[in-house]
Amino acid sequence: MIGVNRLISNSELQNLDLIDLLSERHSLVRKISEKAWNNQSEIYISNSEWYIMARIYKKQPSISYVTKNVEISRQAIHKFIKNLSDKGLVEVKNVENNKKEKCIRLTALGEECYEKNGALKAQLEEKIAEKIGAEQVHILKDLLKLDWDI
Structure with missing residues (x-):
C-alpha cells in the first residue's frame, strides 16, 4: 500500500482487538505519512517532531504547556524542540514578565512545512477513501x- 510495507498482514488483522487494530493502523499511516514527507523534502522531521508542531501550530504555548499536553517525556520534548529549532522550524x-518560562512558536518555515505536510496527509486520506469509500x-x-x- 502506497510504497510502505504493511506492518502486519490483512489476515493477521482479522484476529486483533480494537486497541491493537487502532495501533496497527496508526503505525501504518504514520509510517506512510513520514515517508511521503521525507521523499519530497530535504528537512527530515520525525513523527514526534510533527506531533509537537501540531500542538503549537498557530499558537505560542509555553514549553511547560507542551510538556503537559504531549504524550512524550519532558526530556525528549526538550530534545525535539532543540532539533526543531536547529532546523529553523x-x-x-x-x-x-516571567524569567523562568519560555514559549515556542513555529517559524515561517515551520508553518510552511506543517501546511505542506497537511496537504500530503490529505492526499493519503483520499487514497484511503478510494479504497474503503469516502462515507466510511x-x-x-x-x-x-x-x-x-474513558
Missing part, C-alpha cells in the same frame, strides 16, 4: 471524534 522565546472515512472520523467517556 521553531523559535523559542522568553515569556514576558467520514464515519470513522466521526467515531474517533466522539467522547468515549
Whole structure:
C-alpha cells in the first residue's frame, strides 16, 4: 500500500482487538505519512517532531504547556524542540514578565512545512477513501471524534 510495507498482514488483522487494530493502523499511516514527507523534502522531521508542531501550530504555548499536553517525556520534548529549532522550524522565546518560562512558536518555515505536510496527509486520506469509500472515512472520523467517556 502506497510504497510502505504493511506492518502486519490483512489476515493477521482479522484476529486483533480494537486497541491493537487502532495501533496497527496508526503505525501504518504514520509510517506512510513520514515517508511521503521525507521523499519530497530535504528537512527530515520525525513523527514526534510533527506531533509537537501540531500542538503549537498557530499558537505560542509555553514549553511547560507542551510538556503537559504531549504524550512524550519532558526530556525528549526538550530534545525535539532543540532539533526543531536547529532546523529553523521553531523559535523559542522568553515569556514576558516571567524569567523562568519560555514559549515556542513555529517559524515561517515551520508553518510552511506543517501546511505542506497537511496537504500530503490529505492526499493519503483520499487514497484511503478510494479504497474503503469516502462515507466510511467520514464515519470513522466521526467515531474517533466522539467522547468515549474513558
